[in-house]
Amino acid sequence: MTRRGHARVLMYSHDTFGLGHLRRCRSIAHALVERFNGILVLIISGSPIAGAFDFRARVDFVKIPSVIKLHNGDYTSLDEHIDLADTLEMRRAVIHHTAASFDPDLMIVDKEPMGLRGELETTLRMLRGRGTTLIAGLREVMDAPEEMKREWDRTDMVHKMTDLYSHIWVYGPEDFWNPLTGLDVPPALARRLTYTGYLDRTGKATPTIHGQNIPENYILVTAGGGGDGAPLMHQVLAAREAAGSLEQPLLMLLGPFMKSGEREALHKRAANLPGITIIDFDNRAETLLANATGIVSMCGYNTFCEILSYDRPALIVPRTKPRREQEIRARRAAELGIVDMLLPEEAADPLKLADALRRLPSRNRPSQAAQPLKLDGLDTICDLVGDHFSRLSRQDLSLVGAGI
Numbered sequence: 001m002t003r004r005g006h007a008r009v010l011m012y013s014h015d016t017f018g019l020g021h022l023r024r025c026r027s028i029a030h031a032l033v034e035r036f037n038g039i040l041v042l043i044i045s046g047s048p049i050a051g052a053f054d055f056r057a058r059v060d061f062v063k064i065p066s067v068i069k070l071h072n073g074d075y076t077s078l079d080e081h082i083d084l085a086d087t088l089e090m091r092r093a094v095i096h097h098t099a100a101s102f103d104p105d106l107m108i109v110d111k112e113p114m115g116l117r118g119e120l121e122t123t124l125r126m127l128r129g130r131g132t133t134l135i136a137g138l139r140e141v142m143d144a145p146e147e148m149k150r151e152w153d154r155t156d157m158v159h160k161m162t163d164l165y166s167h168i169w170v171y172g173p174e175d176f177w178n179p180l181t182g183l184d185v186p187p188a189l190a191r192r193l194t195y196t197g198y199l200d201r202t203g204k205a206t207p208t209i210h211g212q213n214i215p216e217n218y219i220l221v222t223a224g225g226g227g228d229g230a231p232l233m234h235q236v237l238a239a240r241e242a243a244g245s246l247e248q249p250l251l252m253l254l255g256p257f258m259k260s261g262e263r264e265a266l267h268k269r270a271a272n273l274p275g276i277t278i279i280d281f282d283n284r285a286e287t288l289l290a291n292a293t294g295i296v297s298m299c300g301y302n303t304f305c306e307i308l309s310y311d312r313p314a315l316i317v318p319r320t321k322p323r324r325e326q327e328i329r330a331r332r333a334a335e336l337g338i339v340d341m342l343l344p345e346e347a348a349d350p351l352k353l354a355d356a357l358r359r360l361p362s363r364n365r366p367s368q369a370a371q372p373l374k375l376d377g378l379d380t381i382c383d384l385v386g387d388h389f390s391r392l393s394r395q396d397l398s399l400v401g402a403g404i
Contacts, residue, residue: 006040006058007389007397010104010132012095014116015047015066019225019255020302021110022047024171026055027199028108028137031378032385033058038397039385042102044095046116049256052283062098064091067116092119099123106388108135108169111142113161124164133388134165138179139301140172140198141332144324145182152183162189169381170195171301173374177332194384196377201286201309215249215277219360220292222285224300226255230262232298232317235347236357237269240276243354248293248361249275256281286310294360299326299333307339308373313363314339315356317347337369 011029013021022045029041033056043050043061050061065087095115099107100123107127113136114121124134142148152158161168170179174195221236223229233252240246252270254263263280270276282288289295290310297303299318307314316339318326327343334341340356340363347353366372389397 006038007036008102008104008106009039009041009385010099010102010107011041011043012107012109012115012120013043013045013047014110014112015045015050019047019049019257020300021045022050022053023302024137024199025108025110026053026059027201027378028381029059030056031382033400035382035400036386036397037400042098042104044098046091052256054283062094064094067091088117088119091116092122095119096123096126099127103130104132105392106133106135106385108137110137111139113157113165114155118155121160128164133167135167135169136161136165137169137171139325140170140179140195141177141301141325141329142179144328147323148180149182158183158185158189162186165189166192167384168193169384171197171199171377173197175371176373177328194380196380196384197374198308199305199377200375201289201306202375213277214288214291215251215275217248217293217361218251218277218291219248219294219296219357220251220253220288221296222253222289222303223255223258223298224303226258226281228319229255229258229298230266231344232296232347233266234269235317235344235350235353236296237266237273237276238350239353239357240273242350243358246275246354246358248357249277251288251292252276252278253282253285253288254278254280294363296357296360299330299339301325301329304329304333305375308366308375311365311367313360313365315360316341317344320344336371336373337364338366338373 009032011025013025015021025043029043032039032041039058041059044064045061046064046066048066050063055061067084067087104127109120128134170193172195221233223232233254236250240250254266267278270278286306289306289312292312294313294315295307296315299316316330318330320327330339330341333339342353342356
């Protein structure tokens with residue numbers, strides 16, 4: 001491929017469940033092209049709905065065959081007629097060919113340092129041999145320390161990361177959580193960690209047409225991609241049934257990965273209740289978050305960043321299986337006074353959940369906590385990328401708007 005002078009950033013998002021990985025990569029990619037002229041970003045994504053999102057100029061994506069993560073933590077091909085092993089082999093081949101052709105200066109790998117089932121390792125070693133700088137981008141919370149240790153010890157992950165990665169970016173503040181807690185991290189790798197702060201989601205809310213009337217002063221109930229969100233939605237409806245009318249109407253955003261049977265059951269149940277509006281999916285959900293008087297959600301990374309960014313009172317009911325990531329994030333945020341939290345078994349009590357919903361709009365916003373969480377992650381990432389290319393004396397990389 002002819003280089004034509006542009007600096008190139010390749011991103012990898014394994015995308016086996018939900019929307020968070022792709023949306024995190026997309027936010028970073030958009031921030032980079034908004035900050036710098038002369039930079040191209042290509043995202044390798046396994047998301048089955050990557051094409052449903054808009055991408056800015058100089059950002060594109062390559063779709064690899066989709067693999068979904070089941071509730072028990074196992075994986076399966078999205079297409080039931082294709083064996084998982086064959087799907088993984090196709091993914092490896094597309095990833096390797098794309099990386100070799102694109103020839104990136106930087107590669108940012110989201111969440112899975114060696115890729116799904118190690119599918120990236122050969123490509124990472126090839127790129128490192130070519131001089132590509134490799135960066136692992138980790139959520140601030142990955143999983144419970146004991147689970148992380150069991151999983152990473154089995155795959156020798158710490159040793160491989162030390163061997164391959166020049167930098168580890170942690171998408172959160174240092175005083176919130178260390179994603180490598182409980183691991184035997186050598187000093188050489190620990191020195192490569194940079195805490196970026198959370199990723200700001202403001203500025204993304206735009207008018208959108210939903211095909212139905214949106215109520216005023218609503219509480220938004222959202223479960224991200226929705227693949228495991230039906231229980232939370234049913235708990236909220238049970239609370240409305242038990243408590244009768246609540247002051248605020250409820251707007252329920254189900255997500256694209258919710259099963260059709262679960263979706264139909266929720267529509268049917270909600271039809272018998274006043275003050276309930278359901279939207280199946282919106283690729284610009286930021287507008288709904290920005291206009292809500294309060295948010296009820298699980299505690300995925302992406303939704304948590306949106307709660308912080310739009311500074312909305314939040315009630316969190318975290319997922320606790322198969323990973324404890326959301327529970328750890330929610331407990332820590334509740335300790336800091338950022339959100340209110342109910343565990344799933346607590347939210348199963350309709351009257352208890354109804355009381356929490358009633359109090360939600362009047363609780364403090366995240367910015368009013370004693371220790372508000374910083375949202376400077378995208379700026380920090382852009383600074384790091386700019387510093388990297390400055391050291392390489394890349395004359396083609398300039399600030400957008402420079403000299404105007």
